[in-house]
Structures are given as C-alpha cells and as structure tokens.
Amino acid sequence: MQTLRGPGSSADDEQRRLDESAVYPETVDVNIRQLDPIPAPRAFIRDLPLSREQIELVLRSRQEIRDVLHGRDDRLLVIVGPCSIHDPKAALEYASRLAKVREQVSDDLLIVMRAYFEKPRTTVGWKGLINDPDLDGTFDIRKGMWLARKTLTSLLSLGLPVGIEWLDPITPQYFSDAISWGAIGARNTESQVHRELASGLSMPVGFKNSTDGNVQAAADSCYASAFEHHFLSVNLDGQVISVETKGNPDCHVILRGSASGPNYGPSHVRSAIEALRSSQASSTSSYGVLIDAAHGNCGKDERVEAQVVEELAGRVAAGEPGILGVMMESFLLGGHQKPGPVDQLIFGQSVTDSCIPWERTSELLYTLARAVRQRRQHQQGGRVAV
Numbered sequence: 001m002q003t004l005r006g007p008g009s010s011a012d013d014e015q016r017r018l019d020e021s022a023v024y025p026e027t028v029d030v031n032i033r034q035l036d037p038i039p040a041p042r043a044f045i046r047d048l049p050l051s052r053e054q055i056e057l058v059l060r061s062r063q064e065i066r067d068v069l070h071g072r073d074d075r076l077l078v079i080v081g082p083c084s085i086h087d088p089k090a091a092l093e094y095a096s097r098l099a100k101v102r103e104q105v106s107d108d109l110l111i112v113m114r115a116y117f118e119k120p121r122t123t124v125g126w127k128g129l130i131n132d133p134d135l136d137g138t139f140d141i142r143k144g145m146w147l148a149r150k151t152l153t154s155l156l157s158l159g160l161p162v163g164i165e166w167l168d169p170i171t172p173q174y175f176s177d178a179i180s181w182g183a184i185g186a187r188n189t190e191s192q193v194h195r196e197l198a199s200g201l202s203m204p205v206g207f208k209n210s211t212d213g214n215v216q217a218a219a220d221s222c223y224a225s226a227f228e229h230h231f232l233s234v235n236l237d238g239q240v241i242s243v244e245t246k247g248n249p250d251c252h253v254i255l256r257g258s259a260s261g262p263n264y265g266p267s268h269v270r271s272a273i274e275a276l277r278s279s280q281a282s283s284t285s286s287y288g289v290l291i292d293a294a295h296g297n298c299g300k301d302e303r304v305e306a307q308v309v310e311e312l313a314g315r316v317a318a319g320e321p322g323i324l325g326v327m328m329e330s331f332l333l334g335g336h337q338k339p340g341p342v343d344q345l346i347f348g349q350s351v352t353d354s355c356i357p358w359e360r361t362s363e364l365l366y367t368l369a370r371a372v373r374q375r376r377q378h379q380q381g382g383r384v385a386v
C-alpha cells in the first residue's frame with residue numbers, strides 16, 4: 001500500500017506524495033479502493049481507560065483461569081455468551097443475568113463471558129461489530145472499535161471477565177488490557193501469525209482444532225506459542241515495530257468438532273491430551289482440554305448443543321479426567337436470525353450461529369456446577385451430593 005492519506009495534508013505532504021508516486025508507480029494499490037486512517041490504540045485506551053477495580057478483575061481472573069488449566073483449581077472453566085455481539089444493549093442485558101449466576105456458582109464454576117467482536121467466515125458474511133457496527137455494509141471500523149472497547153468496559157463493570165476470539169493481529173493493541181481469555185479459531189489454528197500473536201498475549205489462549213478436525217495442529221500451536229517469537233506489529237501509537245515475545249505458557253486445546261462430526265467423547269479427550277504431550281508442550285497445559293459444545297460438536301443446532309453440555313456434565317460428575325472447561329454459545333433468545341440494521345432485528349437473538357436461550361443456559365450452568373460438586377465427592381471417596 002502506498003501512503004496513508006490523512007486529512008488536512010500540507011504542501012510538504014503533497015510534494016512527498018508526488019515524489020512517492022514516482023518511486024511507487026501504478027504497481028501498487030491495484031485492488032485498493034480507499035485507505036482511511038483511524039486513531040492509534042492509545043487514543044481509544046485514553047478515551048475509555050480501565051479503572052483500578054477493572055484491572056484487578058482482569059488480573060485476578062487470568063490467574064484463576066491459569067490455575068484451572070494447570071490443575072491447581074478444581075473448578076470448571078465455562079466460556080459462555082453470544083456467538084457474536086451485534087447489539088451492545090442486548091449483550092449487557094445478557095451480561096447482567098450472567099453476572100448473577102456467576103456469583104452464585106463461583107465455588108464450582110469459573111464463568112467468563114464470551115464477547116466476540118470479530119467473526120471469521122467460511123466464505124463471506126458479516127464479520128462482526130468492529131468490522132461493520134451498523135450491520136449495513138457501511139464498515140465504520142473506527143466506530144466499531146470504540147463500541148467494542150466501550151462494551152468491554154461495561155462488562156467488566158458488571159464484574160464479568162471476558163473471553164474473545166483474536167482474529168485480526170492488530171486489534172489486541174486496542175483492548176487486550178480488558179481481556180482475560182482468548183481463543184484462536186478453527187480457521188486460524190495453523191497460522192503462524194496467530195501463533196506468534198498468542199506467544200505475546202498476556203492472557204491464556206485456547207487453540208481450536210481445525211475445521212477438518214485436526215487436533216494435532218492445535219496441539220502444535222500450543223507448543224509453538226510457548227516459544228519466544230520475533231515478528232512485525234504496531235505499537236500503541238500505531239508505529240510499525242519489531243516485537244520480541246517471551247512465549248505464552250498458558251495455551252491449551254479446544255475441541256470443537258468438525259464437518260465430519262463431533263470430537264467431545266472420552267476417547268477424543270484422551271487423544272487430544274496425548275497430542276499435547278507428544279508435541280512436548282509440557283510447559284503448556286496438558287492436564288486437559290476445553291470442549292466447545294457448539295460448532296462441529298452440535299452441527300450448529302442449539303438443542304443438540306444443550307444436550308452436549310448435559311452429557312459433559314454427566315462425565316464431569318462421574319469423575320472423568322481431562323475436561324477442564326466448556327464453551328457454550330448462548331444469548332437471551334434461542335436460535336438465530338439474518339444480520340441487518342439493529343432496529344430491524346429481534347432483540348437478543350444471534351445474527352451468526354444459533355444460540356441456547358438464556359433460561360436453558362442458566363439451567364445448564366447449575367447442572368455443570370452440580371457436576372463439579374459431584375466430581376469432588378467422587379474424588380474424596382464420599383457420597384455424591386446433589
């Protein structure tokens with residue numbers, strides 16, 4: 001790309017552009033229609049800074065997640081929330097309900113709200129609130145970024161730690177300070193760029209198995225991300241930088257099934273742990289895996305997804321090792337609808353994958369909490385409490 005054409009350019013800038021167009025002739029920008037600068041991450045962070053209380057919540061919850069992943073905390077990690085956030089108002093209504101349940105089951109479950117602002121697509125489609133916040137093809141990324149950060153600070157104010165998918169390698173600079181857990185999705189699990197990114201992120205990161213069901217790719221990602229890496233990125237002021245990371249010791253595998261079927265069974269869990277061990281990712285968590293009850297594990301049917309969660313609860317209750325956490329796609333209403341401008345949509349219903357409705361979600365959360373208590377009883381050799 002040739003130049004960032006900012007507003008209000010001086011005569012000097014104009015001259016520089018003319019000079020540059022001699023150096024970079026019509027071989028560049030062939031497929032570029034427009035280049036719009038947006039403020040650097042620091043401007044957004046200054047505008048919407050985290051309070052001391054919010055920072056403490058992020059730090060504490062990241063440590064709690066690490067403790068679950070490394071077998072030091074016997075609670076179950078539950079990443080739950082909408083497939084995507086398209087309407088911050090509905091997300092906050094959902095969050096206020098979730099925050100109450102989180103509090104009630106906090107001895108047994110470590111609940112993190114899924115707050116996905118970027119959506120990877122199989123081909124094309126709405127790519128999330130940051131990319132197109134008005135859901136109308138106007139792609140106001142600057143507004144989307146502001147809304148995403150604003151929503152994150154509101155979620156933290158409700159006492160909810162937040163989990164996100166890291167899709168674009170630059171967006172973490174805009175709000176990683178507010179995030180307690182991150183995922184690298186099935187479409188990027190083998191991407192070097194995302195492994196490098198994960199190696200420098202400050203929170204635990206889960207790698208999904210790839211869309212074709214390859215779990216080894218995710219295990220290899222955990223291994224690769226535990227190493228230091230050197231790569232290009234941008235800093236908080238938007239300058240291009242060379243980054244040197246330390247490596248992330250808290251990466252783990254998420255089983256999400258595939259087009260060929262689910263992979264949440266006991267044998268899948270065992271072989272995923274085996275894949276982690278054979279990747280020698282010993283510094284990362286090989287105590288177990290997270291299981292995404294959505295996507296390929298339910299064929300994107302939220303009724304099946306709820307059954308998968310119930311099955312998992314049964315296995316946890318029976319003391320099966322290796323299930324460290326569960327992911328659920330859930331929203332105020334069940335099912336999904338086609339994306340469109342918010343005033344034309346049904347409030348609280350997903351515009352991407354189908355979600356489990358709130359009432360069913362809360363039942364499932366209590367079921368999972370009970371399962372953890374039953375597992376404890378098993379482990380102590382006592383009678384099962386219900």
Ligand SMILES: O=C[C@H](O)[C@H](O)COP(=O)(O)O
Pocket residue numbers: 083119120121122123124125295352353
């Ligand atoms: O989680 C959401 C979707 O499964 C993911 O974004 C892919 O969606 P698509 O296959 O509809 O593009």
Ligand SMILES: C=C(OP(=O)(O)O)C(=O)O
Pocket residue numbers: 083116120165184185186187208256295
């Ligand atoms: C896109 C997602 O998942 P996956 O990468 O497993 O398809 C998601 O969790 O929103």
